[in-house]
Structures are given as structure tokens and as C-alpha cells.
Amino acid sequence: MRIMITTTKPEFDSPVDPNFGRGAYFVVVETNSMEWQAYPNPAVGAPGGAGIQAAQFVSEHKAERVISGDFGPKAHQALMAAGVGMYLAGASASARQAVAHLEAGELERLGGSPRQGSKSGN
Amino acid sequence: MRIAVASGKGGTGKTTVATSLALCLAANGGSALSPAGPPLLLDCDVEAPNAHLFLRPSWEAVWPVGIPVPQIDPAGCTACGRCAEVCAFNALAILGSGVQVFPELCHGCGSCTLACPEGVITEVVRPIGVLRRGTAQQGIDFGHGELSIGEPMAVPVIRELKRQVNARPGQVVILDAPPGTSCPVVEAVRGSDFLLLVTEPTPFGLHDLRLAVEVGHALGLPMGAVINRDGIGDDSVIRFCENEGIPVLMRIPFERAIARDSALGRTLLETHPEYAPRFRELAGDILRQVEGAR
Numbered sequence: 001m002r003i004m005i006t007t008t009k010p011e012f013d014s015p016v017d018p019n020f021g022r023g024a025y026f027v028v029v030e031t032n033s034m035e036w037q038a039y040p041n042p043a044v045g046a047p048g049g050a051g052i053q054a055a056q057f058v059s060e061h062k063a064e065r066v067i068s069g070d071f072g073p074k075a076h077q078a079l080m081a082a083g084v085g086m087y088l089a090g091a092s093a094s095a096r097q098a099v100a101h102l103e104a105g106e107l108e109r110l111g112g113s114p115r116q117g118s119k120s121g122n
Numbered sequence: 123m124r125i126a127v128a129s130g131k132g133g134t135g136k137t138t139v140a141t142s143l144a145l146c147l148a149a150n151g152g153s154a155l156s157p158a159g160p161p162l163l164l165d166c167d168v169e170a171p172n173a174h175l176f177l178r179p180s181w182e183a184v185w186p187v188g189i190p191v192p193q194i195d196p197a198g199c200t201a202c203g204r205c206a207e208v209c210a211f212n213a214l215a216i217l218g219s220g221v222q223v224f225p226e227l228c229h230g231c232g233s234c235t236l237a238c239p240e241g242v243i244t245e246v247v248r249p250i251g252v253l254r255r256g257t258a259q260q261g262i263d264f265g266h267g268e269l270s271i272g273e274p275m276a277v278p279v280i281r282e283l284k285r286q287v288n289a290r291p292g293q294v295v296i297l298d299a300p301p302g303t304s305c306p307v308v309e310a311v312r313g314s315d316f317l318l319l320v321t322e323p324t325p326f327g328l329h330d331l332r333l334a335v336e337v338g339h340a341l342g343l344p345m346g347a348v349i350n351r352d353g354i355g356d357d358s359v360i361r362f363c364e365n366e367g368i369p370v371l372m373r374i375p376f377e378r379a380i381a382r383d384s385a386l387g388r389t390l391l392e393t394h395p396e397y398a399p400r401f402r403e404l405a406g407d408i409l410r411q412v413e414g415a416r
Contacts, residue, residue, distance in 0.1 A: 049212025049227045056206065056215040074224060082217035 001031045003102065004063040005095040010038035012096050016089040018069025021051030027095050028061055031103065051075025058084055067098045071110060086110040123412055124295045126311035126343075129320045130330025132301030135350035135374065136320050137165075138384060140298040141176045142391040143318075146401035147294055148260035155405045158292035163258070165266035166310035167300040168251060168279040175387045179256035179264035187253050187267065187282045189230030189275070190245035194221050198242035205234035205243065226274060251279040255287050263293070276306040284313075303333040308341070315412045317343040319368070323355035328362055335366060344415045346408065351376040371407050372400055 006023030007014035017023030022044050029036040039061075043053035051071070055078035058066050065085040079086055087107040092098035101107050127140040140163065148160035165173040192205065192214065199221055206214040206221065213227035214234055225248050235243045251269040258264045265287030267279040280300075289295045299310040311317055317338045321331045331347070338345045345368050349359060352373040363370050374380065374390070374397075383393035390397055 043212075046212060047210075049224065052212045052215045052222075052224055052227070056217060059215075059217045074227075077224070078215055078217055078222060081220075081222045 001065065002061070002063045003029045003031060003099055004058050004061060004066045005029070005089070005098055006041070006066075006068040007038065007095050010040070012036045012038075013094050016067065016069055016092055016095055016098050018089075020066075020068040020071045020075050021046075021054045023054070023068060026054075026057065026061075028063065029095075029099055031099065049074065052078045055079045055082060055084070058082065065102065067092075067095070067102060067107065076110065123316070123409070124297065124314040125316045125318055125408060126297040126299055126314035127318045127320060128299035128307055128311055128334055128337075129301055130303055130332075130334035131321065131327050134320045134322050134327060135348070136301070137167075137173050137176065137298055138350070138374075138390050139318065139320050139348050139372075140165075140296050141173055141389045142397065142401055143405065144177065144258075144262050144296050145260060145389060145391045146398065146405055147296075148262050149398070150402060150405070151261070155402065155409060156294050158290055158294070160261035160263065161294040161296055162263040162265065162287070162289045163296045163298065164283055164287060165264075165298045166280050166283060166306075167298060168267035168269045168276050168283070169300060169306070171266040171268055173298050174254075174256075174258075174264065174266060176389045177258035177262060177264060179258035179262075181254050181256040183256075184252055184254045186249040187251050187279055187286075188247040188249040189228065189278045190232065191225045191228040191230060191248045192223055192234045192243045193246045194223065195242040195244070196220060198240045200240060202239065204237045204239060208233040208237040229275065230278060250275065253279070253283055253286060263289075276300065277309045280306055280309045284310075303330070303337050307334075308337060311337070311343065312341055314343060315415075316408050317341075317345045318348060318371070318408065319345060320348045320350055321359055322351045323349055323353075323357065323359045324351075325355070325358070327355070328359050331359060331362065335368065344411050346371040346411065348372045348374065348404070350374045369407070369411075372404050 006017040007025045008017045010025045043050040051074045059082040067087045089098045144163045147156040151159040165171045203216045211227045250273045255265045267283040300306045321327045353376045
């Protein structure tokens with residue numbers, strides 16, 4: 001299974017970045033082999049709609065699940081549309097540990113309705 | 123002549139000045155100050171319009187205003203991603219096997235429609251607010267916009283207000299701008315002949331006045347200042363205006379009676395008619411500056 005995690009550094013042992021849309025990096029992991037690769041988040045400097053652009057990046061990489069500290073309402077809507085499962089990293093100390101927690105079924109999965117609230121688009 | 127009233131800082135007295143200036147011009151309709159009769163006042167603070175609370179217009183029309191957003195025919199869409207690529211605001215994204223539209227991020231520029239190689243994008247108008255038009259006391263023509271709750275973009279409503287509520291030939295237009303110095307303010311004041319900046323003599327007032335003056339310079343507008351709540355704070359605003367060559371055209375003192383009457387929803391000119399000559403002077407000073415700049 002292919003999982004993406006938002007990270008603060010381009011490493012699998014990096015802390016999880018608490019932001020989805022404006023997280024610094026994405027680490028992509030194949031859980032069969034535990035091979036991973038890091039990418040800078042292309043949406044990090046977007047003037048608006050960063051969550052949507054980041055979700056498109058996740059969708060392009062054909063990840064089935066994504067782990068982050070939190071997901072904004074538009075990112076939530078976009079990832080739902082893309083059919084990507086969203087998981088909260090919770091207390092996981094690193095991306096590697098978050099993946100282990102996910103595989104052990106210990107991470108909270110976000111459900112159908114997104115959090116309310118929206119930031120200004122000026 | 124188009125006079126924009128702006129401030130930078132909110133709550134300095136833009137609407138106090140704009141409404142009383144409108145009443146003054148109405149009272150002097152037909153004179154050199156306002157040759158085409160009572161003015162048109164446009165309340166451009168579409169996120170929190172309030173000039174109508176003071177001038178109490180009777181509304182003659184209300185109509186929706188919106189922006190064109192893309193609608194995609196999924197039958198012909200190949201999910202090639204051109205629309206998402208050209209969108210500067212991430213209002214479209216390729217997610218899974220199709221395009222998802224996020225209308226609240228769309229600025230209505232039309233780039234996606236032009237870029238779509240399959241021609242499957244049509245534009246539908248998404249309402250984001252309303253415009254209203256009416257007549258207020260002393261024959262003042264009145265218009266304002268109201269952005270719907272939850273909508274993030276004020277600019278299209280301001281743009282359509284200015285485009286759709288028109289002045290008669292020669293009629294003076296007063297534009298009551300929103301607070302701040304970002305896009306909605308620029309949209310409200312652009313195209314004006316004069317920028318009247320209402321400020322207060324405090325460090326906060328000065329900080330935001332500096333930003334507002336930068337906007338005025340960037341737009342090449344002649345400017346003048348009104349100092350409200352005169353008597354509080356310090357003289358740094360006055361010194362700033364002197365250094366910038368911005369004339370201080372009026373001062374309104376910090377008085378409990380003025381605040382009280384304003385809180386009752388009444389204009390300064392109604393409750394303090396002794397200000398009538400000072401507003402006439404203000405209008406005259408603005409007219410002279412505009413004519414001098416031409």
C-alpha cells in the first residue's frame with residue numbers, strides 16, 4: 001500500500017508536519033518494501049487553495065492513504081473526492097512511527113463531513 | 123467628480139464624514155460644489171455596509187450579483203488537467219479520475235474556459251451578494267452592495283456596484299470605502315479624482331494612514347486628510363501629513379456628544395448643524411485640489 005505523510009524534513013524519520021496544505025514535505029512510502037521518497041510540497045507557497053493543490057499532488061502520486069496533523073475543510077473535500085483515506089498522526093513522533101501506528105490500526109481516520117470554517121480568499 | 127473616503131484603520135469615521143459630506147453637497151445642489159444636484163453615495167464596504175443606517179434611503183431596487191464559475195461536462199472531460207494548471211487560485215483540481223471545482227476559490231477570470239481543449243467548460247453565475255439602489259434624504263442617490271455571509275471575495279461585488287449604479291452626468295459621487303488597504307479598498311477607490319483619508323491622531327491611526335497614503339500614491343490620487351477624535355493621542359499624524367504634503371482639511375474633536383449621536387444612527391450634520399460651513403469648506407477645498415490637479 002502507498003502512504004503519504006506530511007513531514008517537516010525530507011526524511012522518513014522526520015517529525016510529521018502538523019499542516020496538510022502547507023506542510024513542508026511529503027514522504028511517499030510503499031509499505032510492502034518500506035521504500036520511501038521525499039518531495040517538497042508544491043502547494044506550500046500557494047496564495048490560496050493550498051489544501052486543494054496538495055490534495056491533487058497526493059492524488060497524482062496514487063497514494064491510498066495520507067497522514068498529517070490536521071486537514072482543512074477544502075483539503076478534506078478534495079481528498080474525499082480523490083478517494084484517499086485521511087489519518088491524524090496524533091502523538092506519533094516521526095513519519096516512520098506514524099506509518100507503524102497506522103498499520104497497527106491506532107490512528108484516527110477522518111470521516112465524511114469536513115470541519116467547518118474557511119479562510120479568506122482575498 | 124468622484125471622491126473616495128478611505129482610512130486604513132477601521133472605525134476612524136469614514137462613514138461619518140462620507141454621509142455628512144453627501145448631505146452638505148445635497149444642501150448645496152446646483153452650486154459650483156455640486157452642480158448636478160444631490161450627489162450619489164456608494165457604500166463600498168460590502169462586508170459591513172452601514173451608510174444606509176444614517177441616510178435611511180428608501181430602496182427602489184435590489185438585485186443579485188455574482189461571478190461566473192466553471193461548470194464541467196463530465197461526459198467530454200478527459201481530466202487532462204489544463205484547467206487546473208491555468209487556475210491561479212487552485213479553484214480546480216484533478217482528483218482521482220475527474221476534475222473537482224471549488225467555486226468559493228474561483229475569481230471568475232475565465233482562464234479555464236479558454237484553456238479547455240475539449241470545450242466542455244461552461245460558465246454559470248454563482249450569486250455572492252446583492253446590490254441595492256434607492257433615494258435618501260434631500261434627494262441623495264444611494265447605492266450599496268452586500269456580500270453574502272461566508273463569501274470570501276468582496277472585490278466582485280464592489281466592482282459591480284460601481285459598474286451598475288451609475289451617476290447622472292456631472293453628478294458628484296462619494297465612495298465610502300471599506301477599511302484596510304487590500305484589494306477591496308483598491309477596487310473601491312480606483313478611478314476616483316480625490317482620496318479623502320479619515321484618520322485619528324493615535325499611533326494606530328498613523329500606522330494605517332501611512333499604508334493608505336501608499337495606496338493613494340500608487341494610484342496617483344490627490345489626497346487630503348480629516349482628523350477625527352482630535353485631541354487624543356499626539357501630533358505625529360499632523361507631522362506625517364506635513365511631511366507628505368497632504369493637507370489636513372478638517373478636524374473633528376473627540377466629544378462625547380458626537381459619539382452618542384452617531385451611536386443613535388444620526389449624521390454629524392443633523393445633530394451638529396454648526397458643522398455645515400466646515401463641510402462646505404471641505405467640499406470646496408476638495409474641488410479646488412481636483413481642479414488644480416487637472
